[in-house]
Amino acid sequence: DAYGHQLGDRLLVKMSQRVSALLRPQDTFARLGGDEFVIVLAIEEPDDAVVVAERIIAAVAEPFLIDAAELQVSASLGIALYPDDATSERELMAHADAAMYHTKEGGRNGYTFFTPSMQVSANRQLRLLQDLRRATERGELLLHYQPKFVAAGTPAVGAEALLRWQHPELGMLSPDVFIPIAERSGLILPIGDWVLDQACAQLRAWHDAGQHEWTMAVNLSPLQFSSPALLDSVRAALQRHGIAPERLTLEITETTAMKDVEASLVILNDLTAMGVHIAIDDFGTGYSSLLYLKRMPATELKIDRAFVRDLEQNAEDAAIVSSIVALGRSLQLQVVAEGVETREQQEYLSGLGCDQLQGYHLGRPMDPDEFLR
Ligand code: C2E
Ligand code: MG
Ligand code: MG
Numbered sequence: 001d002a003y004g005h006q007l008g009d010r011l012l013v014k015m016s017q018r019v020s021a022l023l024r025p026q027d028t029f030a031r032l033g034g035d036e037f038v039i040v041l042a043i044e045e046p047d048d049a050v051v052v053a054e055r056i057i058a059a060v061a062e063p064f065l066i067d068a069a070e071l072q073v074s075a076s077l078g079i080a081l082y083p084d085d086a087t088s089e090r091e092l093m094a095h096a097d098a099a100m101y102h103t104k105e106g107g108r109n110g111y112t113f114f115t116p117s118m119q120v121s122a123n124r125q126l127r128l129l130q131d132l133r134r135a136t137e138r139g140e141l142l143l144h145y146q147p148k149f150v151a152a153g154t155p156a157v158g159a160e161a162l163l164r165w166q167h168p169e170l171g172m173l174s175p176d177v178f179i180p181i182a183e184r185s186g187l188i189l190p191i192g193d194w195v196l197d198q199a200c201a202q203l204r205a206w207h208d209a210g211q212h213e214w215t216m217a218v219n220l221s222p223l224q225f226s227s228p229a230l231l232d233s234v235r236a237a238l239q240r241h242g243i244a245p246e247r248l249t250l251e252i253t254e255t256t257a258m259k260d261v262e263a264s265l266v267i268l269n270d271l272t273a274m275g276v277h278i279a280i281d282d283f284g285t286g287y288s289s290l291l292y293l294k295r296m297p298a299t300e301l302k303i304d305r306a307f308v309r310d311l312e313q314n315a316e317d318a319a320i321v322s323s324i325v326a327l328g329r330s331l332q333l334q335v336v337a338e339g340v341e342t343r344e345q346q347e348y349l350s351g352l353g354c355d356q357l358q359g360y361h362l363g364r365p366m367d368p369d370e371f372l373r
Contacts (some may be wrong), residue, residue: 002287003069005260010066015073018059022052037083038093038107046113049079050138053111061109074109076100085114098122125337131167136194143198144365148217148336148358152346158215160197162359162365163191183221192224196237200248202368204241209372217249217279222256222266238276245275249300252278255286257296265295272297277338284324294331301328305339308359311348318348325352 014034019037023029028040039056043049052258078100085091106112135141142164147156152219165173182188196218203216224230230339238245249363250271257264257280268278279300284307303324310317320338328335337349340359349357 004021005071007066011064011071011073014064014066015060019056022055022059038096042078046079046081049081049113050111053077053079057109057111064074075109076103076108078114078115079111080104083302094122095119105348114252125181128178129185129187132178132182132185132187135165135167136191138358140168141191141194141209142166142367143195143202145202145368145371146217146358146365147342147363147371148215148356150356151350152357152362156363157213157356158217158249159371160217160365161195161202161219163195163219179221182225184187185231186193186223188221188223189227189229192221193233193237196233197240200237200243203243204246205368206372207243211372215247215249215277216243217251219251219281220256222253225252225267226260230267231274234271234276235274246277249277249279251281251302253286254280254284255256255282257298258286258288258292259290261289265292267299268297284320290327293327298333300334300336302336302358303354305359308337308339308345308349309341321349322352325354327355 012031015030016029016037019039020029023039023041026042029037030039031037039052041052042047043052056077057075060073064073078096080086080092080095080099082092085095092104095114095118098118099112101121102118103110103112113186143161144164148158148160149155150157162173163179165175165178167173179188182191199216199218203214206214218317220230234248234250237243238248252264257268265345271278277299278297279302280296280298281302282304283301285304301324303321307317307321307324311321312318325335334355334362336356336358337345337354338358339347340349340357340361345359346357346361364372
């Protein structure tokens with residue numbers, strides 16, 4: 001992501017060549033997509049898989065030299081055995097995948113054999129996915145709204161819509177639990193449309209209740225952002241509820257914005273031409289090309305709460321925050337700090353020149369009635 005697609009593709013090619021060299025002609029080595037690969041081997045005993053896995057990890061760990069850039073990558077492997085771990089190809093793949101996630105969670109760069117306990121989380125994901133398919137029809141999804149402020153003690157200037165799932169058995173689920181599943185299954189597209197519509201309907205209700213100046217921010221996932229239907233969805237939601245485009249801000253994370261910068265620029269320019277505002281969310285956690293940031297038609301940078309959290313204890317975080325504020329200023333962007341939990345943080349951030357603040361100290365995400373009160 002940091003060096004761009006082209007270099008990334010060449011890295012993948014070089015990496016595959018190294019791995020291929022370790023395999024036998026009868027072995028299968030295939031790319032599933034992105035940076036995920038699958039290897040199918042006939043072996044005598046499980047230890048044979050260990051030998052191959054260790055060789056692959058060592059080969060991939062050697063630095064790659066591409067265009068004078070020295071790149072260091074690591075491999076996370078998951079191993080599933082037939083017929084011990086699975087009875088079908090499908091299951092074998094799913095179980096290797098579950099084992100791979102285990103490696104990733106354990107700090108990457110290594111291998112893990114599938115065990116039935118991993119199945120539990122794989123099963124849970126599958127169940128959540130099935131439930132999620134019906135969640136919209138059953139009205140289990142809802143939005144909470146977190147207020148945004150220019151300064152403490154002043155009225156709110158708007159809200160960020162945050163998705164919640166009232167699961168019949170598991171209770172209220174946070175988006176971190178189910179958005180990744182929605183994203184991987186494509187369900188995020190209909191859900192995202194629902195969020196846009198619902199947030200615009202809510203803003204209309206607030207405008208009608210006399211809060212004419214309030215704005216609404218809606219988060220977009222990577223899949224939504226690259227979907228050709230996005231422009232129409234946004235336009236339709238605005239029209240349906242009679243919302244002026246400049247009252248709506250779409251938030252995309254820094255990582256999403258920078259993933260394929262040229263494509264992002266096209267989409268962002270179309271959205272901006274329509275009149276909606278763009279915020280770069282979780283700023284500071286990904287890699288930004290400053291050259292591209294300058295060209296992005298964004299109106300807002302949101303400093304990730306990880307920097308805000310350690311502001312007072314950590315001089316480096318304080319330095320990063322003040323650099324982001326300066327950067328935002330010079331690019332004429334509104335700088336918003338998220339995750340403001342204490343009065344000290346709030347005062348410090350306001351002092352640095354943050355234009356807006358959001359966080360538990362000023363207001364938690366809440367249901368729309370409470371928000372209005
Ligand atoms: P985000 O857009 O960065 O949203 C801010 C998150 O920080 C929210 O978590 C919010 O509740 C939390 N937060 C706000 N103030 C504080 C604070 O003072 N301290 C702490 N510790 N946390 C605070 P939430 O609601 O769990 O959302 C997590 C992420 O899920 C969001 O991060 C956003 O990326 C994603 N998300 C939420 N709603 C949607 C949605 O409708 N669509 C999509 N695609 N993603 C969504
Ligand atoms: Mg956000
Ligand atoms: Mg954020």
